[in-house]
Amino acid sequence: MRKESRLAIGIVGFSALASSYFLGQGNATTSSFSANPVESSSAVAADPSATSDPSATATVTSPSTSKAATSKPSATKTATPTPTKAGGNFTSGVVNYQYGTMELEAVVTNGKLTAINLLQATTHGRQYAPVPGLLVDAAIKAGGTNFGNLSGATFSTNAFKKALDGALAKAGL
């Protein structure tokens, strides 16, 4: 490769990666979820709401409410208001995955996702009960599925996103 070409690729590549990084910083609301706050003990049935992981999210009382409280403060990303004022409730398809099923209802007001009702949200088990709620929070904050992975609950995050995408597609978002 000619020296000039190498230089050009270096500059373009670096700029592309740098801009992507900064654009992505405000984007993801990746938080971490741990079903096992006590490291090595497997006999402890940890109470999910009393996890000792400092980055775990605030308690959520019932999975189907959509409280906007997450552990990590990050820039809110709202859905861009569309010219047509979409409104209404849109049900997703049923998404089966390795640990259960996700089916939800997206509530859209004035072209924005304002609430999510979980119709079916089963996960690994008792220890993962808070996960759907966390995902709902993240989704409201992001105005859709444009939020990062919930570390420790990858499969659930993916299934949830698939379901929400389906519901939002019906809303035309």
Place this chain on the structure above:
Amino acid sequence: MQLELSIPTKPLTLGPRRLARIQTKEDLVQSLGYFVVIAVTAMFLLDGGLSGLVDIPSVLDAISRLASLVGTALMLIMLVLTAKAPWVDAAIGQDNATLAHKKLGKPALYLILGHFAASLISFAISDGRNILAELWSLITGVEDMLTATISVLAMILVVVSSLKFARKRVKYETWFVVHLLSYVSVAAAIPHIFSMGSDLVANPVHKFIWIFGYLFTAANILIFRISMPLWRSFSSGLRISRVHRESTDSVTVTVSGKNLNKYSGTAGQFFMLRVLTKELGWESHPFSISAVPTNDKIRFTIGDRGDATKLVQKLKPGSRVILEGPFGVFTEARRTKVKTVLIGAGIGVVPIRALAEGLHSNPGDVTIIYRTRDPADSPLLSELKVISEMRGHQLKLVTGSRPKSGNWLVANGTDEQGLQQLVPNIRNADVYVCGPVALTKQVEKSLEKLHVPKVQIHTEEYAW
């Protein structure tokens, strides 16, 4: 001796603009590789891949994601590099493509292993299991994890079997069959990528990039590596028509067929030859053409040593063959100057002899240097003499074993002085060098000392 030569008649324009076009083509194809890696990394970053790293599992997840993206991108690039695609060969030469393929092997493996380890550990921490229990749980409980694990195991096998220590102990054919597992590895990873890849879920643009990448790679392999050689060889009815001993250690083999013009190649190029008999059908060897091809004949001259010895002994006229190619940029396509120097040593004279016939030239433009031990037993020497006389090339024979000084050209003085005397304005000439690796390096050094620009030096190594 009577020789029917194919002397070029169409005019050829040389000069700096031609050089610029050649370099641009090369740069574009190489940039493609860099672009792919940058693109997937940028998509990862845009998705917030490096933000919100607060604890070990999230750091491991980020490592796992990025490593898998770049590692898989490298693997697809590696597959395209060995797909024997004409557009790759024209831009960078198939021999360089194969070298690049070899260089990418270890980095790709490390990245995929890193991805495997990071995600496994991350899941193990989150699920509170030890590593082995977690692996077992994933393989048995999650559908696409079994194929993903098979993928990584196959990849380990492929890379380990290709390391130097393994290649020495194993026959080429055995190594090749194991290496085919690469296709298994790449394919087996696809299900979990699309069902579980965090970067692809809810990101249609990124998903599209990968679907396109896989389809593009598959198309290149199916068309250029598999179908084209088969189709061409059978529809042209390629067969060995003549086997003739050229010297003590070289044999000339002529392959005949019909309508060969479309793919018979140009002087300086080589083909992979596979003879379809029970004994030889498993092997495929690279051989340079030793004359400008015609519409019904492609002629090779091969060294009767090493791998090719058995081949040569068992070759019979009438056998069907499959030709893959043509390959190589040791051709006039890379030429930008009028004055040309062709340097061949030993069996390296083969493409030199073809170029002597096929280059556009006026008397005095071309100088040929043929290094050979014994002029009475030198392949293609008589043909070179006839061609040089007919076309006005200057032919210099350098015979005997190497002088004590270790020079490659002259007995007295330095090689550079000798070269300078032979070709006064060599700085303004294209130089083509083909021969054993050590000698080629020596010649290159002499050319560097004479300040011949690198873009004017073309080498073909018989080692790859």
